[in-house]
Amino acid sequence: MIVQFFVPHPPFTNMYNVLLDWTIIIGIFALVIGLSSLIKLHYTRIVRKTPDLPYSIVVFVGMVGMALVGLIRGVDEGTWFEWLFTNVQVPMQATMFSLLAFFIASAAYRAFRARTVDATLMLVTAVLIMFARVPIGRFLWEGIMPDSVVQWWANPPGDIADWLLNVPSMAARRAILLGVSLGAIATALKIILGIERSYMGAGE
Amino acid sequence: MRIPEKLANLDRRYIFILIALTVIMPLLLPIGMPITETSEVKSVYDYIEELPPESTILIALDYDPAALAELDPMALALLRHAFAKKIKVVGMTLWVTGTTLGDITMRKAADGIAQEGEDYVYLGFVPGAANVIMRMGEDISAIFPKDYSGRPLEEIPMMNSIKNYKDIALVVDLAAGSTPEAWVVYAGTKYDQTIAVGCTAVSAVGYYPFLNSKQIIGLIGGMKGAAEYESMTGNRGTATAGMDSQSIAHIAIILLIIIANVSYFAMRKNGEENH
Numbered sequence: 001m002i003v004q005f006f007v008p009h010p011p012f013t014n015m016y017n018v019l020l021d022w023t024i025i026i027g028i029f030a031l032v033i034g035l036s037s038l039i040k041l042h043y044t045r046i047v048r049k050t051p052d053l054p055y056s057i058v059v060f061v062g063m064v065g066m067a068l069v070g071l072i073r074g075v076d077e078g079t080w081f082e083w084l085f086t087n088v089q090v091p092m093q094a095t096m097f098s099l100l101a102f103f104i105a106s107a108a109y110r111a112f113r114a115r116t117v118d119a120t121l122m123l124v125t126a127v128l129i130m131f132a133r134v135p136i137g138r139f140l141w142e143g144i145m146p147d148s149v150v151q152w153w154a155n156p157p158g159d160i161a162d163w164l165l166n167v168p169s170m171a172a173r174r175a176i177l178l179g180v181s182l183g184a185i186a187t188a189l190k191i192i193l194g195i196e197r198s199y200m201g202a203g204e
Numbered sequence: 205m206r207i208p209e210k211l212a213n214l215d216r217r218y219i220f221i222l223i224a225l226t227v228i229m230p231l232l233l234p235i236g237m238p239i240t241e242t243s244e245v246k247s248v249y250d251y252i253e254e255l256p257p258e259s260t261i262l263i264a265l266d267y268d269p270a271a272l273a274e275l276d277p278m279a280l281a282l283l284r285h286a287f288a289k290k291i292k293v294v295g296m297t298l299w300v301t302g303t304t305l306g307d308i309t310m311r312k313a314a315d316g317i318a319q320e321g322e323d324y325v326y327l328g329f330v331p332g333a334a335n336v337i338m339r340m341g342e343d344i345s346a347i348f349p350k351d352y353s354g355r356p357l358e359e360i361p362m363m364n365s366i367k368n369y370k371d372i373a374l375v376v377d378l379a380a381g382s383t384p385e386a387w388v389v390y391a392g393t394k395y396d397q398t399i400a401v402g403c404t405a406v407s408a409v410g411y412y413p414f415l416n417s418k419q420i421i422g423l424i425g426g427m428k429g430a431a432e433y434e435s436m437t438g439n440r441g442t443a444t445a446g447m448d449s450q451s452i453a454h455i456a457i458i459l460l461i462i463i464a465n466v467s468y469f470a471m472r473k474n475g476e477e478n479h
Binding site: 005013016017020021023024027028030031075076077081082085086089090091092093094096097098101102104105106108109110112113114115123126127130131133134135136138139155158162165166169170173174177 | 214216219220222223224227237238239240242268269270271272273301304305307308311330331332335336338339342343346347353394405409410412413416426428431447448450451452453454455456457458460461463464465468469
């Protein structure tokens with residue numbers, strides 16, 4: 001595949017396409033492994049009558065139910081599968097994620113303390129970004145400041161937030177990405193050359 | 205217990221109630237704050253706006269119901285913009301739990317304005333993420349022989365002229381996870397595909413390096429980005445409606461942080477005085 005990247009012509013292109021198809025097929029088998037792990041875990045909980053037994057039963061009922069409904073009646077518009085997805089899975093999954101908003105607010109109240117210089121810097125930046133990245137930042141600025149000041153600087157919260165995101169934050173994020181990528185290249189080379197064999201269970 | 209100590213140990217349920225009220229009240233009593241456009245969202249809008257009719261874009265709906273609130277309005281705004289410009293849309297997803305959601309979203313956006321098979325097609329999901337992206341660079345029909353409803357691609361009129369990325373003017377990845385990096389690396393770098401990213405607000409920070417290096421042409425971040433796009437296209441939807449709630453909730457969190465720090469410093473001063 002490395003050769004194909006630099007020589008995108010037959011026979012390397014044909015070999016590349018075949019290898020990709022094989023990889024995708026192997027990936028599908030990973031779904032089977034994931035499914036069997038899930039079944040084994042929850043079956044063990046049911047057999048051992050653990051306190052989480054009711055939740056394991058719900059897992060099985062949901063999994064088997066959705067699979068049967070989809071296989072028998074299809075997954076198109078107007079099917080039971082779509083109804084269950086739209087009226088059960090979507091609201092439940094969206095609600096679970098929405099709960100984060102409450103816990104983030106509670107965590108921010110308890111954790112955002114200006115104890116040190118670093119903590120103060122993070123606190124001020126977080127407050128500024130929260131203020132500027134929603135319409136109320138500019139709305140309040142235009143409402144509170146005289147027209148002459150607004151004409152001189154229309155949206156300082158937004159401009160400062162943009163600078164924070166496009167300069168220091170971007171620079172730090174780029175440094176992290178480069179570091180992670182170089183580490184991934186080094187690890188990949190070690191695996192390809194056989195130096196790193198922990199993924200095969202070597203050393204156990 | 206003194207007031208600063210009471211505030212520092214405030215029961216979290218009061219905070220939950222406050223956040224619930226700040227989210228619900230603006231939905232019932234809208235304020236209608238104006239939405240400010242940002243350059244990173246405008247660049248996506250301008251690129252699609254300047255595409256000639258009959259161009260094709262690919263929208264990867266790589267999200268599940270957990271990220272629905274932020275990314276679905278984005279998807280609807282983009283789809284409606286493309287359909288209004290007579291631009292053909294190929295939809296697909298790399299997230300298995302978002303497969304049905306992608307189908308629902310595309311049909312909802314196309315309702316009354318676009319015809320499946322002629323103006324848009326939804327290919328569904330194939331596992332493999334990066335491998336799928338790479339394979340589509342050679343031949344889309346090899347990895348998606350049928351669309352989501354089971355119709356072979358050779359029977360779909362609009363797919364007759366679409367073989368791989370060379371026939372696609374823009375890929376927009378609406379992502380709840382890290383799939384934009386795979387799109388940039390494999391589709392953008394290897395196949396020189398133009399890419400734009402839509403993502404959750406919390407992920408948006410991580411894609412500014414790609415925006416700065418022009419590996420992506422634009423970035424739509426979170427519900428605010430979706431609201432900006434809705435404002436630009438003139439189709440005000442759920443993202444715009446949610447902006448008031450988000451604004452008031454942010455102010456509430458800022459006030460809570462200020463109260464927490466005031467009580468912290470008051471307690472610290474009382475502690476120093478006692479010593």
